[in-house]
Amino acid sequence: METYHLISEEAKKKLLIVLACSLVFSSMSATMFNIALPTISKELFLTSSQSSWIVTSYMIIYALGSVSYGKLADKYKLKNLITVGILLFSIGSLVGFFSNLYSLIIISRIMQAMGASVFPASAMIIPARYFSPEKRGRALGMTSAGLSFGVAIGPIISGIFTTAIHWHYLFALCIIPIVFIPFFRSSLDNQEGSDVKLDWLGALLLGLTITSFLLGISTNHIYYFLIAILLVCFLIWRIRTAQEPFIRAELFKNKRYTLILVLFAMSSGIGFSLPYLTPLFLTDVYHINAFNSGLIMFPGAALTALLSKRGGVLADRKGPAFLGYVALTSYFICFINLSWIAGKTFYFLIVILMFGYIAQSYFQMSLANMISQVLEKAEIGVGMGLFMLTNFIASSIATTLMGASITMGTSTLSFNIFKLENKAAIYRDIHLVLTLLVVLMFVIYFFSVSKYTFNKVAKDQPRD
Known part of the structure; x- marks a missing residue:
């Protein structure tokens, strides 16, 4: 109904x-x-x-x-x-x-x-x-x-x-x-x-699994990951044996939904670099304090809030896949420019961050719209919940990896073709890697997700 x-x-x-x-x-x-x-x-x-x-x-x-x-x-x-x-x-x-x-x-x-x-x-x-x-x-x-x-x-x-x-x-x-x-x-x-x-037992196992995994990321202790692996085995057993499991196995048999989760995980990790890396970048390279860093980041996030409704209209008229391409293009513009701007004027940085914030918002909007199309009504509640859960897990993983990269530096594995100072080179290298991940996202999106969504929108929605 x-x-x-x-x-x-x-x-x-x-x-x-x-x-x-x-x-x-x-x-x-x-x-x-x-x-x-x-x-x-x-x-x-x-x-x-x-x-x-x-x-x-x-x-x-x-x-x-x-x-x-x-x-x-x-x-x-x-x-x-x-x-x-x-x-x-x-x-x-x-x-x-x-x-x-x-x-x-x-x-x-x-x-x-x-x-x-x-x-x-x-x-x-x-x-x-x-x-x-x-x-x-x-x-x-x-x-x-x-x-x-x-x-x-x-x-x-x-x-x-x-x-x-x-x-x-x-x-x-x-x-x-x-x-x-x-x-x-x-x-x-x-x-x-x-x-x-x-299925309260299934919910408990899922909670303990995620908690152990995030504890392993935040503390860098391997035994938390071993506990998480053990809990995953129990969780899989529960999903297969429970009459009404907390997460139904059929949900992950939906290949389109699984691919959407993978893309959203990549987007969340990449997008979280903006609020996480930018204050560190401004402090280490430009020696700007946290409050002024917030002022520099504010225009991009504020513009995204203003343009979010426009993005929704775009998804309704052109389809969520079209909005996804706009987002991926904005991601690429943002990170390819961040890879060479390190150590130069930060005024241009304000404009570049706008593309990144808009990309993150539009891509989430695009994928969420797709999920509402590829899942059955009875699966939307938990499906959307897992969608948001993916965001937090991917962000935590990305934070750990980027933090470790900054700590280790780039003295032996540097792509410092612009001859920047070491601190600036660290952030430049990270942004280059993020740019490559955006290209990979584009390939997955084009060949595995967007074509289906284009057809579905064209079939289900009236044309202007």
């Missing part, structure tokens, strides 16, 4: 606006504590390893929650799940605001993540469930705008609050989404999913 008619057009518009605003707070909370970590560490006498868990604990739970809410949305009312998520997010923020103990701050971050992870899951589910294919791109454009704007203003707000007031007020800011609960409850319908038993 189609679900596009379950809520009115007016309610859909209001729903998208409120969802986009919620996503601003969700994405801000995921990133703005990075800027505050040095101040928090100094005030609470934390080691760098301890302070990193303020971010790592959030990202692990945030990743797990994206899948869990996607699965729960197949069984429970979406409005109830969003209500619970916002309450957890706000309560966790309140705990963090009044906390001066490291342990309580970690608990508050975990509670925040348990609640905030309902937003990225909803950002994928609501467009797929309530918007017809010819309007779905616009809806995904709105949600992408919210995520992009949160990323854009997160570092700036963090810098202002940390230096002018106190880092505790970063938690206070995250209490605001509680005012959105009445809007969600009045806009969403009362539809419930099928009455199926949830």
Whole structure:
């Protein structure tokens, strides 16, 4: 049964606006504590390893929650799940605001993540469930705008609050989404999913697997990876033996869906280099502080938020595959230029970053639209959840690899054809590798994904 008619057009518009605003707070909370970590560490006498868990604990739970809410949305009312998520997010923020103990701050971050992870899951589910294919791109454009704007203003707000007031007020800011609960409850319908038993053992095994894997990445200890491998074996056993497994094996038998996940993993890893590498790049090469780095990065992320709706319209008119080509082209322009700009004027860097931020947003929008076409209705919830989970895992892997590259330097494996200083050469080499990965993505996209989507859009959607 189609679900596009379950809520009115007016309610859909209001729903998208409120969802986009919620996503601003969700994405801000995921990133703005990075800027505050040095101040928090100094005030609470934390080691760098301890302070990193303020971010790592959030990202692990945030990743797990994206899948869990996607699965729960197949069984429970979406409005109830969003209500619970916002309450957890706000309560966790309140705990963090009044906390001066490291342990309580970690608990508050975990509670925040348990609640905030309902937003990225909803950002994928609501467009797929309530918007017809010819309007779905616009809806995904709105949600992408919210995520992009949160990323854009997160570092700036963090810098202002940390230096002018106190880092505790970063938690206070995250209490605001509680005012959105009445809007969600009045806009969403009362539809419930099928009455199926949830595979809690499968969910636990998936959670432990991901946690062990991310711990291995963040701590660089091999025994976490060995535990993760063992847990993967148990998870595969559970998927094969459970009557209603948490993740159905049929989902990965869908080759198009699997390829979309691979492409999104590559895009997430490449795209995360922008917020991760750029501040380090500006500090190491240009000696610019974190706050001013945020100001340099702001125009690109802000422009992406403004153009996200346009990207959605483009996907509706030309098809999501066309939007994907625009994104891949923008990625190439960004990273090929970043590979030679290192050590030169940073004013041009502001323009180049715009292409990268737009590419990341448009490619996610394109692939999310494709997923809504290649999956059955009953699979969209968990399918979209795994889609978002891929983002966090790939970003964590990319962070580790890029960090290791910077630490090791390029004294023996350098492509320093521009004769740059060593620090600039390190970043140039990384950007060259990212450029090659973009070319590989283009090849996979052209031969394995986009042709199918072009045909499907041409068949399903009316022409202008």
